Amino acid sequence: MSEKTVYTVSPGGFCSGVRGALEIFQEARGARKETIFVLNELVHNSRVRQNMIAQGAVFVKSPDEVPDGSTILFGAHGVGKEVENKALEKSLDIIDACCPRVKKLHREAAAVLPENALVIFGNPDHPEVKGVAGHARTKHVYIVRSIEDIASLPAVLPHPLLLCQTTRDHLEIEAFTQKLKTLYPDLTANGGVCNAVFRRQQAVEKVIPFVDAVIIVGSPHSSNANRMRDVARRMGKAAFLVDSATELPDLAPYARLGLGAGASTPDEAVGEVLKYLQTQGYLQKQLPSEHGEVSQEEDR
Numbered sequence: 001m002s003e004k005t006v007y008t009v010s011p012g013g014f015c016s017g018v019r020g021a022l023e024i025f026q027e028a029r030g031a032r033k034e035t036i037f038v039l040n041e042l043v044h045n046s047r048v049r050q051n052m053i054a055q056g057a058v059f060v061k062s063p064d065e066v067p068d069g070s071t072i073l074f075g076a077h078g079v080g081k082e083v084e085n086k087a088l089e090k091s092l093d094i095i096d097a098c099c100p101r102v103k104k105l106h107r108e109a110a111a112v113l114p115e116n117a118l119v120i121f122g123n124p125d126h127p128e129v130k131g132v133a134g135h136a137r138t139k140h141v142y143i144v145r146s147i148e149d150i151a152s153l154p155a156v157l158p159h160p161l162l163l164c165q166t167t168r169d170h171l172e173i174e175a176f177t178q179k180l181k182t183l184y185p186d187l188t189a190n191g192g193v194c195n196a197v198f199r200r201q202q203a204v205e206k207v208i209p210f211v212d213a214v215i216i217v218g219s220p221h222s223s224n225a226n227r228m229r230d231v232a233r234r235m236g237k238a239a240f241l242v243d244s245a246t247e248l249p250d251l252a253p254y255a256r257l258g259l260g261a262g263a264s265t266p267d268e269a270v271g272e273v274l275k276y277l278q279t280q281g282y283l284q285k286q287l288p289s290e291h292g293e294v295s296q297e298e299d300r
């Protein structure tokens with residue numbers, strides 16, 4: 001067996017949207033004495049959630065659970081108009097930590113004329129997708145989970161606009177868009193995964209030739225972390241998503257590892273996994289420089 005090595009996949013960890021949402025929470029925490037109620041989750045990570053609870057945040061599933069006049073925080077994935085209106089009806093003080101990239105999708109969904117169609121490629125149960133659909137003024141909204149599900153769309157769609165969940169696999173979005181274009185030639189397709197997600201997926205793709213398996217640190221309900229693991233699998237490598245070192249599988253078959261982190265994973269979580277791997281004899285290394293680096297820039 002070759003020398004035990006772990007390559008850190010970079011970029012990884014907090015994206016600008018997650019950092020922004022956490023800053024908004026910290027500012028609110030510092031400036032207010034009253035309880036901050038957080039709708040669903042600020043970002044999809046169990047450690048972040050626990051830290052917030054330790055700081056007094058109370059997580060709720062609906063504005064209905066929040067006492068009138070209290071403070072409610074909307075997370076990075078955003079909410080639909082209906083949820084916003086419910087919070088306003090209860091005179092809640094809204095702090096909106098929605099990522100600017102998701103806000104852009106809200107505006108695009110709202111701009112679709114009532115007689116036209118909006119197709120959203122994404123998981124209908126994910127808060128981001130619900131939020132985007134919840135900003136549409138048209139009734140012709142179709143949420144499509146997979147390329148296979150395109151078959152369930154009507155044969156004719158009036159001037160469709162395609163919007164995509166920001167955390168899908170970038171290649172899957174390309175294939176989805178191409179197929180939809182062949183069926184609906186006047187389709188307008190506005191973007192794909194956000195840059196932060198794209199660069200994290202690219203970074204996984206680059207490490208693949210050098211490793212036997214990839215470990216992604218992130219929570220099981222983090223869409224982008226799941227996609228990073230899936231990118232490694234679609235390229236034929238064993239890949240595991242773990243929230244902490246205690247969830248690592250038997251690594252005996254894998255001498256060379258790639259270690260990456262989802263966009264909502266705190267650095268401490270990755271650091272702990274790295275430390276554990278080092279105790280197991282894995283030596284941390286950089287990818288060979290001729291291999292090229294993935295840009296660390298993130299547009300907002």
Ligand code: SF4
Nearest residue numbers: 015017099101166194
């Ligand atoms: S992954 Fe992209 S869309 Fe989601 S919070 Fe981060 S920057 Fe925003």
